[in-house]
């Protein structure tokens with residue numbers, strides 16, 4: 001007897017010319033499943049997905065979209081045992097990058113290998129966060145991208161250089177592991193995963209199923225520091241850099257003293273003066289290739 005799969009598709013995510021063929025090939029490649037497709041609408045999708053999941057018992061949930069769509073579906077699956085197969089059809093796909101899923105073929109590989117992890121989930125001021133949340137340098141880039149039409153790696157590189165020369169300085173108070181720490185930083189990253197969607201490994205210690213997350217404080221101040229940081233990213237090893245500190249925890253309270261821009265899984269959230277980030281006691285069963 002065929003198992004039941006729900007395929008949730010965001011028709012508006014990413015920028016794929018051949019999206020409908022990709023969606024068709026998902027159904028063709030999931031042999032053994034009867035696939036029901038449901039498209040997001042951009043309005044009250046959380047409630048609609050909640051109803052769908054309530055109405056029927058699915059054996060598999062597939063989500064084709066970007067981080068925002070995967071996060072939306074995941075937020076309705078807390079406490080469910082049903083595995084979630086992410087299919088990277090967004091523009092950045094940071095979460096999928098951390099799961100070793102770069103494209104549709106990788107999703108199918110993970111499905112066929114039946115490899116899943118019980119992924120830790122963070123809550124950031126009440127909102128679900130699967131992948132990472134950061135303040136300062138990278139969040140300002142994400143915000144520029146949201147406001148700008150320009151896309152692609154060249155534009156990302158140009159914006160990064162501008163940001164380096166702008167040299168915006170931020171400071172934060174962190175309450176974690178029973179300590180209160182004041183930190184100056186160009187960027188503060190709260191990471192469940194190990195990398196950005198661009199592939200840059202910002203958190204080499206990151207494991208998404210280890211019951212903790214990392215707080216990475218980066219404060220490069222000179223061209224020499226930035227060069228050392230870029231080399232460290234290439235080597236995927238941030239150890240030995242005196243302007244980088246990494247803390248592991250399951251709860252941090254952040255006071256954003258100089259109003260750094262913040263984003264959660266790629267969605268910019270402005271005016272976050274105080275932010276509580278904690279691991280919640282429920283995980284989600286995600287297909288993964290790592």
Ligand SMILES: Nc1ncnc2c1ncn2[C@@H]1O[C@H](COP(=O)(O)OP(=O)(O)OP(=O)(O)O)[C@@H](O)[C@H]1O
Pocket residue numbers: 010011012013014015039040041042043065066067068069070089090091092093094265266
């Ligand atoms: N049918 C729809 N029409 C327009 N917008 C939609 C529709 N369905 C969902 N959305 C919007 O899509 C956004 C989420 O997109 P998502 O993050 O998945 O993709 P992305 O932005 O292309 O990728 P990434 O987050 O990886 O950069 C939400 O803002 C949601 O409101």
